[in-house]
Amino acid sequence: MDLKGKNALITGGGRGLGKAVAIMLANEGVNIAITGRNEENLKHTVAELKTKGVNATYAVFDVDSEDEVIKGVSAIAKSLGGIDILINNAGIGDFGSFENMSSSSWEQVIKTNLFGVYYVAKAVLPYLKEKSEGDIVNVASTAGLKGGPNMSAYCASKAAVISLSQSMMAELRKFNIRVITLTPSTIATDMSIDGGLTDGNPEKVLQPEDFAEWVRDILKMNRRAMIANGSIFSTNP
Numbered sequence: 295m296d297l298k299g300k301n302a303l304i305t306g307g308g309r310g311l312g313k314a315v316a317i318m319l320a321n322e323g324v325n326i327a328i329t330g331r332n333e334e335n336l337k338h339t340v341a342e343l344k345t346k347g348v349n350a351t352y353a354v355f356d357v358d359s360e361d362e363v364i365k366g367v368s369a370i371a372k373s374l375g376g377i378d379i380l381i382n383n384a385g386i387g388d389f390g391s392f393e394n395m396s397s398s399s400w401e402q403v404i405k406t407n408l409f410g411v412y413y414v415a416k417a418v419l420p421y422l423k424e425k426s427e428g429d430i431v432n433v434a435s436t437a438g439l440k441g442g443p444n445m446s447a448y449c450a451s452k453a454a455v456i457s458l459s460q461s462m463m464a465e466l467r468k469f470n471i472r473v474i475t476l477t478p479s480t481i482a483t484d485m486s487i488d489g490g491l492t493d494g495n496p497e498k499v500l501q502p503e504d505f506a507e508w509v510r511d512i513l514k515m516n517r518r519a520m521i522a523n524g525s526i527f528s529t530n531p
């Protein structure tokens with residue numbers, strides 16, 4: 295399917311996986327809105343996106359706050375003239391043992407990773423319904439498929455995103471809205487490098503461009519076809 299002229303909102307689009315997806319989709323002629331908390335990163339990325347000849351804009355909001363999300367999404371829909379694609383990507387990785395991680399850090403991971411995905415999807419849905427079709431890509435993680443040591447908050451948040459996303463898929467497919475649940479393994483970004491998730495050589499694992507190509511190809515499938523769930527791994531990390 296040709297994606298040219300579609301409008302995509304990508305949360306966490308100023309860096310990491312969100313930025314890579316923004317660039318990959320802009321190369322297909324998709325107009326892009328990126329969001330995040332760091333305005334400098336967003337400005338730099340928007341300038342890069344504009345060199346590709348597409349409309350590009352940004353909104354600064356914290357996905358933890360439903361009020362901010364509703365205002366930010368509405369401003370983006372006005373600026374782009376509607377929304378066709380949501381990449382629900384913003385997230386944090388905060389790791390630590392079950393015993394020692396503070397309750398407030400634990401809660402913050404759930405708020406950002408689960409409530410963030412929920413608030414943004416809920417705010418975007420009316421705009422997809424307006425168009426009578428659309429795509430929502432929810433970025434979970436292989437960490438949501440199985441718990442592991444020192445990752446209880448992150449794993450629990452991502453397991454919940456998988457469940458939320460699969461429920462959304464079951465409800466929304468009848469509106470021609472494809473809800474796609476992705477569970478990537480380790481990819482070289484700030485999150486995995488700062489969190490010590492690579493073995494010290496980020497070159498050996500997946501790169502953000504690999505993830506972005508995968509998302510692009512899933513979105514380009516004929517609308518009668520939907521990849522409901524998918525995982526991507528490094529071949530030989």
Ligand SMILES: NC(=O)c1ccc[n+]([C@@H]2O[C@H](COP(=O)([O-])OP(=O)(O)OC[C@H]3O[C@@H](n4cnc5c(N)ncnc54)[C@H](OP(=O)(O)O)[C@@H]3O)[C@@H](O)[C@H]2O)c1
Nearest residue numbers: 306310311330331332356357384385435480481483485486
């Ligand atoms: N990298 C991996 O190995 C990996 C593997 C599986 C899944 N994932 C998932 O992929 C997604 C992207 O991760 P990444 O690796 O690209 O991480 P990253 O490099 O740390 O980037 C995280 C992005 O999320 C945004 N963000 C974080 N908290 C936010 C908040 N409260 N409100 C608004 N935006 C917020 C950040 O924007 P600002 O800095 O502007 O706030 C940033 O753009 C996450 O959901 C992550 O869990 C990553």
